[in-house]
Amino acid sequence: MFQLCALVITREVVRSLLRRDLPNVMIAAVFLAAGLGTMVLYRLRAQNRDRALLWFGMFATLYGLRLSAETDAVPVAVNVPEQFWRYLISAITYTICLPVMLLLWEIFPSWRVVLRWLLWAMAVFAAAGLVSDLVEQRPRSLNVMNSVIVLLALAAFLVALFWQRGRTRDVQTLRIGLLAFSLTVAINNLTLLLNWPRSFDLEPLGLLALLVSLGSVLARRAFRDAERLVELDKELEIARHIQTSILPRQMPRGPHWDIAAQYLPMTAVAGDFYDFLTVDEQRVGILVADVSGHGVPAALIASMVKVAFAAQLPHAASPASVLAGINRTLCGNLQGQYVTAAYLYLDLAVQRMRYAAAAHPALFWYHADGGVEDVLENGLMLGLFPGALYTEREAGLQRGDRFLLYTDGLVEAANEVGEFFGEERARLVLKELCSQPAHEMLATLLDRVSVWSSSAQDDVTVVSVGWNSKRIDSAYK
Numbered sequence: 001m002f003q004l005c006a007l008v009i010t011r012e013v014v015r016s017l018l019r020r021d022l023p024n025v026m027i028a029a030v031f032l033a034a035g036l037g038t039m040v041l042y043r044l045r046a047q048n049r050d051r052a053l054l055w056f057g058m059f060a061t062l063y064g065l066r067l068s069a070e071t072d073a074v075p076v077a078v079n080v081p082e083q084f085w086r087y088l089i090s091a092i093t094y095t096i097c098l099p100v101m102l103l104l105w106e107i108f109p110s111w112r113v114v115l116r117w118l119l120w121a122m123a124v125f126a127a128a129g130l131v132s133d134l135v136e137q138r139p140r141s142l143n144v145m146n147s148v149i150v151l152l153a154l155a156a157f158l159v160a161l162f163w164q165r166g167r168t169r170d171v172q173t174l175r176i177g178l179l180a181f182s183l184t185v186a187i188n189n190l191t192l193l194l195n196w197p198r199s200f201d202l203e204p205l206g207l208l209a210l211l212v213s214l215g216s217v218l219a220r221r222a223f224r225d226a227e228r229l230v231e232l233d234k235e236l237e238i239a240r241h242i243q244t245s246i247l248p249r250q251m252p253r254g255p256h257w258d259i260a261a262q263y264l265p266m267t268a269v270a271g272d273f274y275d276f277l278t279v280d281e282q283r284v285g286i287l288v289a290d291v292s293g294h295g296v297p298a299a300l301i302a303s304m305v306k307v308a309f310a311a312q313l314p315h316a317a318s319p320a321s322v323l324a325g326i327n328r329t330l331c332g333n334l335q336g337q338y339v340t341a342a343y344l345y346l347d348l349a350v351q352r353m354r355y356a357a358a359a360h361p362a363l364f365w366y367h368a369d370g371g372v373e374d375v376l377e378n379g380l381m382l383g384l385f386p387g388a389l390y391t392e393r394e395a396g397l398q399r400g401d402r403f404l405l406y407t408d409g410l411v412e413a414a415n416e417v418g419e420f421f422g423e424e425r426a427r428l429v430l431k432e433l434c435s436q437p438a439h440e441m442l443a444t445l446l447d448r449v450s451v452w453s454s455s456a457q458d459d460v461t462v463v464s465v466g467w468n469s470k471r472i473d474s475a476y477k
Helices: 002-044 051-070 073-077 082-095 097-107 109-136 143-163 169-194 203-246 295-310 319-330 422-432 438-452
Strands: 257-264 272-280 283-291 339-347 352-358 363-366 372-375 393-396 402-406 460-467
Touching: 002 051, 002 073, 002 203, 051 073, 051 082, 051 097, 051 203, 082 109, 082 143, 097 109, 097 143, 097 203, 109 143, 143 169, 169 203, 203 295, 257 272, 257 283, 257 438, 272 295, 272 460, 283 295, 283 319, 283 402, 283 460, 295 319, 295 339, 319 339, 319 352, 339 402, 339 460, 363 422, 372 422, 402 422, 422 438, 438 460
Parallel strands: none
Antiparallel strands: 257 460, 272 283, 283 339, 339 352, 352 393, 363 372, 363 402, 402 460
């Protein structure tokens, strides 16, 4: 019977306290919901996280938690010692200014020189306050000093915000919210410092006004970021179409060629490139290039490579001259980036090949007798040294020979333990699938690379060119 009466009394007490603390409990619930919701939103926006959301969420959550702890109803309803709540309130009081400083850091980059010093000062004071409470075994032992610091900081922020020349919508919104909050905080802290009687705490209402203004600013920031992302996606899509248009629409035609190419960019646009200089049905030059870096800058340079390469048609039969000409065009225009490239010229009329490269991976040459040879004839990368010279290798061809040109994304595709796909595996695939048409061989090769490496670390371009021997004798005699 006694336990039942005690339970009834406790419920009545809680209900009475809740009725009395209802405004603050409701405001605390708003702050907690806004803070936790904002931090969840920050977590969900993995690709475009705005750290202002994180600091806003932390600030709102801490204040909502402190406001809840300062009521009489919540501590009574939660079975936790009263001393815990007092230390919790004190700890939040010392540290709650830190997320506010970080939030302003994100919103006003021009303030960062001053904010950096304020952050350090408030972090040191917060640590001192926590240590002081533990040493003196008295929560809020530095409460008076904290009130003075808060008043000075608010005054400084008000001066900075109203002194700022910009009259953007965000600044105007923050001015209203900060002014409302500053007035209520000033009244609250002056009341505490001067021991004035206080019948109602206005600070939660002022902070609610600041919360609304900050939320409005962050919502507009998020909306602007979303708009920028949409525009960026549109621009990237246009760039992707433009880059696709600079690649050959079709392979060189002729009864003697078996040519195929595969281009797999790591991002929407990339820096790999391939193209052909077709002299006639019996003579063709093949270029594969790899621009340093990724994304739009690399794609723009790839477009420059195409223009420079197209101008080399008169020198198509000389790989060294082709690379030197491209290099002269690119030098001084790449802003520190560079290009690696390989150029292969095949002349079936005289059954000869010529090859040169600029800091590029080796050419794989599958011979008709079944062997696979690495052809490495490298000079300096393109675009950095105007006077760079290139050497070339010349050798005879046999019917059934096949070549594989590629960028390093092929052999440097790594598995889960960091092991590369490597040149040896690529050579084995070339030897194993040499009897297949070029497009089937490349499809199988890239399938095996994708099985080996689940995520692309670099762009991949492969070009296979072979001498189709079935229809050649009558054509060349």
